Amino acid sequence: MQSRPTITKTILVVDDDEGILDATSAILEYEGYLVHSTLDGASVLQLEGPLPDLLLLDIWMSGTDGTDVCRQLKSNADTRHLPVIMISASRDIEQYARDAGADDFLAKPYEMKELLEKVKRWL
Amino acid sequence: MLESFQFILHLSPYPPALKNLLNLLSGNQQQQLLALLISGPDFVSLSSNEGIITYVNDAGRNMLGLASLNEARLPDHEYLMPGEAERLKEVISNDLCKKGNWTGRINYRHFQTGEAVPMHGTTMLIYDEETGAAQGWATIARDLRSELAAQEQQRKLMTLAENSVDLMSLLELNGTNSYINPAGRKMLGISPEEDITRIPISSFHTSEQINFVEKELLPKVMSSGSWSGRFAIKNIKTGEIIPLENNCIRIDDPNTGLPVGVGAIMRDLRPELIAQDAIRQSELQFRQMIMEAPVAIALVEGPELKIVASNPLMLEFWRKDKTVIGLPFKEALPELEDQGFRQMIELVSDTGETYNAIEAPARLQRNGVTEESYYNFVVARIGTLSSGEQRVLLIATDVSEQVAARKTIEQSEKRFRSLILEAPMATALYVGEDLTIEVANEAMIRLWGKDSSVIGKNLIDAVPELKGQHFIDTLKKVLHTGEAYHTDQEQADLIVDGRLQSFWFNYTYKPLHDASGNVYGILNMATDVTKLTHLQQQKDEFIGIASHELKTPVTSIKAYAQVLEAIFREKGYEKESSMLTRMGVQINRLTNLISDLLDTTKIQAGKLMFNERFFSFNQIVDEVVEDMRRTTSKHEIIVKLSETDDVFADPERIAQVLANLLSNAIKYSPNSDQIRVSTSADDQYVKVCVQDFGVGIAADKHEKVFEQFYRVSGDKQHTFPGLGLGLYISSEIIKREGGRIWVESAEGKGSNFCFTLPRKTKTGF
Numbered sequence: 001m002q003s004r005p006t007i008t009k010t011i012l013v014v015d016d017d018e019g020i021l022d023a024t025s026a027i028l029e030y031e032g033y034l035v036h037s038t039l040d041g042a043s044v045l046q047l048e049g050p051l052p053d054l055l056l057l058d059i060w061m062s063g064t065d066g067t068d069v070c071r072q073l074k075s076n077a078d079t080r081h082l083p084v085i086m087i088s089a090s091r092d093i094e095q096y097a098r099d100a101g102a103d104d105f106l107a108k109p110y111e112m113k114e115l116l117e118k119v120k121r122w123l
Numbered sequence: 124m125l126e127s128f129q130f131i132l133h134l135s136p137y138p139p140a141l142k143n144l145l146n147l148l149s150g151n152q153q154q155q156l157l158a159l160l161i162s163g164p165d166f167v168s169l170s171s172n173e174g175i176i177t178y179v180n181d182a183g184r185n186m187l188g189l190a191s192l193n194e195a196r197l198p199d200h201e202y203l204m205p206g207e208a209e210r211l212k213e214v215i216s217n218d219l220c221k222k223g224n225w226t227g228r229i230n231y232r233h234f235q236t237g238e239a240v241p242m243h244g245t246t247m248l249i250y251d252e253e254t255g256a257a258q259g260w261a262t263i264a265r266d267l268r269s270e271l272a273a274q275e276q277q278r279k280l281m282t283l284a285e286n287s288v289d290l291m292s293l294l295e296l297n298g299t300n301s302y303i304n305p306a307g308r309k310m311l312g313i314s315p316e317e318d319i320t321r322i323p324i325s326s327f328h329t330s331e332q333i334n335f336v337e338k339e340l341l342p343k344v345m346s347s348g349s350w351s352g353r354f355a356i357k358n359i360k361t362g363e364i365i366p367l368e369n370n371c372i373r374i375d376d377p378n379t380g381l382p383v384g385v386g387a388i389m390r391d392l393r394p395e396l397i398a399q400d401a402i403r404q405s406e407l408q409f410r411q412m413i414m415e416a417p418v419a420i421a422l423v424e425g426p427e428l429k430i431v432a433s434n435p436l437m438l439e440f441w442r443k444d445k446t447v448i449g450l451p452f453k454e455a456l457p458e459l460e461d462q463g464f465r466q467m468i469e470l471v472s473d474t475g476e477t478y479n480a481i482e483a484p485a486r487l488q489r490n491g492v493t494e495e496s497y498y499n500f501v502v503a504r505i506g507t508l509s510s511g512e513q514r515v516l517l518i519a520t521d522v523s524e525q526v527a528a529r530k531t532i533e534q535s536e537k538r539f540r541s542l543i544l545e546a547p548m549a550t551a552l553y554v555g556e557d558l559t560i561e562v563a564n565e566a567m568i569r570l571w572g573k574d575s576s577v578i579g580k581n582l583i584d585a586v587p588e589l590k591g592q593h594f595i596d597t598l599k600k601v602l603h604t605g606e607a608y609h610t611d612q613e614q615a616d617l618i619v620d621g622r623l624q625s626f627w628f629n630y631t632y633k634p635l636h637d638a639s640g641n642v643y644g645i646l647n648m649a650t651d652v653t654k655l656t657h658l659q660q661q662k663d664e665f666i667g668i669a670s671h672e673l674k675t676p677v678t679s680i681k682a683y684a685q686v687l688e689a690i691f692r693e694k695g696y697e698k699e700s701s702m703l704t705r706m707g708v709q710i711n712r713l714t715n716l717i718s719d720l721l722d723t724t725k726i727q728a729g730k731l732m733f734n735e736r737f738f739s740f741n742q743i744v745d746e747v748v749e750d751m752r753r754t755t756s757k758h759e760i761i762v763k764l765s766e767t768d769d770v771f772a773d774p775e776r777i778a779q780v781l782a783n784l785l786s787n788a789i790k791y792s793p794n795s796d797q798i799r800v801s802t803s804a805d806d807q808y809v810k811v812c813v814q815d816f817g818v819g820i821a822a823d824k825h826e827k828v829f830e831q832f833y834r835v836s837g838d839k840q841h842t843f844p845g846l847g848l849g850l851y852i853s854s855e856i857i858k859r860e861g862g863r864i865w866v867e868s869a870e871g872k873g874s875n876f877c878f879t880l881p882r883k884t885k886t887g888f
Binding site for chain 2: 017019020022023024026027030089090091092093094095108109110111112113
């Protein structure tokens with residue numbers, strides 16, 4: 001891509017599918033972001049150390065509802081400012097995500113260009 | 124007594140002629156004259172100067188009810204009616220003084236009864252022969268009572284004639300009328316002042332009539348003394364001929380016995396004739412009414428029930444002609460003998476009780492063939508003849524057709540009922556506003572989970588759990604609109620085996636119309652598709668899960684492909700990167716197929732979601748066109764946008780529909796290179812059309828293309844890939860958004876797909 005970020009931003013990708021986690025990380029890393037990823041949705045609430053700059057959060061994960069995670073992050077003063085882009089295979093639930101406090105929404109399968117535009121907007 | 128008369132005669136100077144005459148007479152003759160006076164029929168009295176009656180003869184005493192001469196010696200005023208003495212004194216005294224006598228009316232009084240006895244009398248003074256001084260007076264009077272009575276009789280007769288409504292006339296032998304009463308004058312047009320003797324009788328008749336009068340009537344009256352018969356006179360003013368009943372008599376002189384005239388009394392027949400005419404007219408009308416009546420009427424009379432009259436319709440019912448009129452019922456209609464009709468008519472004739480019958484069958488014969496017909500009839504006794512025989516009226520209407528029609532209906536109703544009862548499909552018939560279950564077969568009763576006791580109940584009472592569900596309302600709507608209702612796979616909650624369960628049915632509510640077109644009931648046919656619905660739900664669920672699961676690896680593949688493409692392009696590996704671009708296109712196709720499957724299952728489950736907001740319609744069109752341009756190098760997409768407002772809908776879904784229409788346009792026009800997109804708006808809707816010039820769609824398929832799994836089949840050179848879901852999903856989206864989607868197309872000419880969306884202003888919404 002033409003304009004690489006000069007200061008490295010950290011993005012946390014949360015999805016219960018390893019394939020998606022890996023492919024999404026590949027795009028973001030290719031773009032020059034520092035990517036952390038996790039399969040465990042609930043672990044996001046026990047983050048230690050500095051917060052990432054952006055959270056990409058899947059909605060339907062086995063064992064965890066992404067919107068619950070989002071709602072809790074947004075209700076906590078320490079994490080409220082963390083931008084959250086929620087991702088789902090069902091585009092119908094965009095409103096559901098936004099109601100939970102998501103800053104943006106991305107439907108799977110997404111275009112690389114679309115992903116990068118949305119990420120860039122929140123960094 | 125005789126002496127006193129001699130005395131009168133001798134002493135009275137008057138009348139001298141009489142005195143002289145008496146003197147001339149012999150003693151015997153004198154005796155006779157005196158006897159005439161004394162015992163004659165007239166009243167004779169003598170009075171003294173003092174006014175005392177001194178003598179009244181036998182006849183006089185008899186007239187006034189005095190028994191003897193002694194009783195007669197009374198003052199003269201006692202003989203008179205009250206007030207009469209005073210009146211006479213005035214009228215008499217003058218004449219008596221001057222002439223010595225007076226003649227005039229004297230009203231005597233009957234001593235016994237007090238009644239007036241009017242007399243015409245002469246009173247004369249009686250003088251003393253010696254002194255010549257008046258000694259008193261004598262009165263000779265004639266009793267007028269019988270004369271006055273006769274006059275009264277005459278006056279009454281005259282009054283009768285004058286006031287009679289009949290014409291009365293007297294015809295003199297000279298041919299002129301000497302009298303015509305006022306009624307007669309009026310009939311003849313003669314005013315009261317006119318002198319009838321001057322009007323010749325010929326003026327009162329037509330020429331034939333006067334001829335008859337002269338040649339026949341008068342000679343007959345003259346010869347036989349009278350004539351009676353129909354006659355006519357003519358009003359001389361108006362010329363009206365007046366019919367009369369004339370009674371003429373010859374009037375003879377009572378003395379000579381010779382005819383002196385002809386009297387006539389003529390009764391005006393006009394009112395009678397008018398009345399007769401009216402009766403005749405009404406009889407005629409009555410007869411006509413009977414003859415032409417739309418009901419059959421006949422009249423029978425007597426113990427034999429002789430047919431005296433019958434209108435043509437009754438003859439037609441009997442299959443007879445006029446020859447039966449006059450025959451006894453039994454002879455006229457022998458074929459009815461064993462059917463009880465004659466016996467029944469006899470009973471009516473005897474008892475007078477009217478008999479009514481409804482739809483009575485009668486077997487009658489036409490040309491020897493027995494035919495059965497049905498009649499409503501009335502048999503009534505309508506009077507007794509002067510001979511004492513009864514008269515009976517028969518009135519009948521043929522109701523065979525109605526009976527036949529009803530039987531047919533009953534038959535078909537029966538068939539209809541057994542059709543329902545034996546139908547393998549659950550079937551019920553509801554009747555009336557309260558939806559009474561008229562018929563329900565086993566299958567329907569089982570479907571409801573009830574028993575046969577529901578028959579005859581209202582649907583809501585029989586299946587109370589329907590309360591709160593829409594079925595009753597829908598049935599009533601069908602009842603009121605007369606429009607059938609059909610639906611597939613609809614849920615209904617019913618209490619079966621003691622618990623409320625959900626079932627799914629395909630069912631129809633079909634309105635049933637009566638002869639006049641009114642809806643009288645509803646036929647309900649239902650198929651339980653619960654099992655099928657469950658299977659379908661499982662299938663939909665499976666497809667939903669499967670497509671969701673498919674999306675996950677596709678997302679990864681797509682991400683890898685795109686990042687690889689970027690890397691290769693960055694490194695200058697053009698060939699590899701373009702291969703990855705093409706791979707991306709195939710991945711998108713796969714994505715779309717998965718999305719379509721997912722959308723379809725959502726539509727089936729009613730779970731298709733819409734994120735509605737206001738957006739610019741034209742902008743969405745532009746964006747989708749822009750995206751599509753990238754996918755085709757062959758087709759030029761020409762866009763012509765009119766001004767449209769923002770619309771309120773799910774922009775993603777609208778874009779999906781537009782993309783589907785555009786990709787179809789590209790797919791189905793492999794041999795053309797143009798696609799036209801246009802937008803427009805009217806008061807209520809915005810519209811977009813996507814037109815291609817490709818293979819087109821046959822007219823009979825225009826509706827079908829929007830159905831699930833329908834695919835336009837190409838020719839041998841061209842087969843078109845796809846699941847056949849795109850237009851189905853599009854049409855469901857547009858319907859859900861309140862719009863309409865359709866296609867205008869002809870085979871080989873291309874297609875023009877359009878849809879509309881309702882305009883909703885931001886303020887108005």
